[in-house]
Amino acid sequence: MKETRRKRITLLSTDKKGTPGSPFSQEAAADALHFHRSLPMYKRTELVSLRSAAEEAGVKAIFLKDESTRFGLKAFKGLGGSYAVFKILCDRLGLDHRKTVFSDLMTEENRERYHDLIFATATDGNHGKGVAWAAALFGCKAYVYMPAGSAEARRKAIEDAGAERAVITNLNYDQVVRYVSRQAEEKGWTLVQDTSWEGYEKIPQRIVEGYLTMGAEICQQLDGSIPTHVFLQAGVGSLAGGILGYLANIYSDKEPAFAIVEPSTVACLYESARAGDGQIHSIPGDPVTIMAGLNCGTPCSIIWPIIRDRAGFYCACSDEVTETAMRKLAQFPDEAEKVTAGESGAVTFGAFMEIAKDEELRSEMGINQDSIILLINTEGATDPEGYERIVKHDSRY
Numbered sequence: 001m002k003e004t005r006r007k008r009i010t011l012l013s014t015d016k017k018g019t020p021g022s023p024f025s026q027e028a029a030a031d032a033l034h035f036h037r038s039l040p041m042y043k044r045t046e047l048v049s050l051r052s053a054a055e056e057a058g059v060k061a062i063f064l065k066d067e068s069t070r071f072g073l074k075a076f077k078g079l080g081g082s083y084a085v086f087k088i089l090c091d092r093l094g095l096d097h098r099k100t101v102f103s104d105l106m107t108e109e110n111r112e113r114y115h116d117l118i119f120a121t122a123t124d125g126n127h128g129k130g131v132a133w134a135a136a137l138f139g140c141k142a143y144v145y146m147p148a149g150s151a152e153a154r155r156k157a158i159e160d161a162g163a164e165r166a167v168i169t170n171l172n173y174d175q176v177v178r179y180v181s182r183q184a185e186e187k188g189w190t191l192v193q194d195t196s197w198e199g200y201e202k203i204p205q206r207i208v209e210g211y212l213t214m215g216a217e218i219c220q221q222l223d224g225s226i227p228t229h230v231f232l233q234a235g236v237g238s239l240a241g242g243i244l245g246y247l248a249n250i251y252s253d254k255e256p257a258f259a260i261v262e263p264s265t266v267a268c269l270y271e272s273a274r275a276g277d278g279q280i281h282s283i284p285g286d287p288v289t290i291m292a293g294l295n296c297g298t299p300c301s302i303i304w305p306i307i308r309d310r311a312g313f314y315c316a317c318s319d320e321v322t323e324t325a326m327r328k329l330a331q332f333p334d335e336a337e338k339v340t341a342g343e344s345g346a347v348t349f350g351a352f353m354e355i356a357k358d359e360e361l362r363s364e365m366g367i368n369q370d371s372i373i374l375l376i377n378t379e380g381a382t383d384p385e386g387y388e389r390i391v392k393h394d395s396r397y
């Protein structure tokens with residue numbers, strides 16, 4: 001294990017053990033894609049080739065999957081919420097999800113049998129919006145709770161997506177998760193949470209399966225190119241673990257190097273890896289970062305083993321890393337490369353560019369002129385005021 005510190009980024013290289021596969025298989029991805037394609041608003045998101053950045057960084061290619069346009073929700077999260085809700089409804093109706101599509105669930109007779117369900121979740125923004133949107137799609141109610149300090153614009157967006165209730169609490173993220181979980185148990189709501197713990201695993205697993213639609217689309221869009229390095233941002237790690245598990249299965253002969261990217265103030269996966277005891281470690285207190293979607297203090301329990309055994313690198317980044325990246329992505333001279341990337345979306349691009357220009361870090365990760373880099377822009381301007389302020393007005397970095 002080696003830790004290399006810089007002012008804006010710290011890189012941890014580990015001796016990953018490697019495991020024979022993950023539950024996030026090609027079949028699981030095909031099932032998720034089958035459902036999402038049946039939604040009337042489904043449209044594959046772009047895989048953008050960042051040519052000028054690749055030239056600047058001295059690599060062969062940088063591909064950025066741009067989730068800022070997913071379902072009009074400005075983030076990838078709706079993929080997970082909608083797929084979990086779909087499978088819950090299939091269970092209630094006794095339907096095989098592989099033989100069921102969206103329109104099958106929308107008959108009057110079927111809707112009558114599930115319309116009383118109330119879905120509840122805790123969120124720092126995007127997941128709650130996805131659940132609210134998914135519940136509304138099927139004509140059900142969603143109750144969504146947020147941590148203290150959440151942006152009002154993000155709360156309002158959840159309400160606008162169809163939530164019956166969208167509330168900012170005075171709790172931190174981990175506390176809100178526990179609060180909603182207790183409320184759901186007492187009141188008979190169905191908890192659709194994007195993180196797992198002992199005894200609550202089935203629904204988070206389905207949420208992560210929903211994210212695999214992105215993985216399936218990426219592999220189609222790469223059209224034969226195999227990434228050598230994949231940078232994935234993490235809050236609880238569900239997105240990163242799902243995509244990493246899927247890509248490791250697909251590219252088992254030539255496994256890419258995986259790097260997990262987190263805010264330095266709340267790098268719970270980084271700290272869990274650094275501890276070296278194989279266990280989950282939480283970040284206590286009320287950590288502060290502009291990367292709201294990544295401000296989660298405890299890794300997802302079903303995902304941690306996948307990341308622990310497959311990710312060779314962990315990057316802890318300061319807020320400046322993502323601010324610089326947001327600006328750069330918004331301001332590429334070539335229109336085809338311009339991307340609207342929010343605080344949690346841009347950080348992997350930022351982390352990669354920091355590493356690419358630093359000889360020691362670059363060599364530590366084995367990055368060279370033949371490298372093919374894969375990144376996901378997980379959100380667009382989900383807090384429009386914050387986005388404008390960073391991209392247009394503030395050029396401190």
Ligand SMILES: Cc1ncc(COP(=O)(O)O)c(C=O)c1O
Nearest residue numbers: 126235236237238239293378379
């Ligand atoms: C935009 C964005 N990116 C990345 C993540 C991280 O996902 P996870 O919590 O599954 O690690 C989130 C989580 O909410 C998010 O909103």
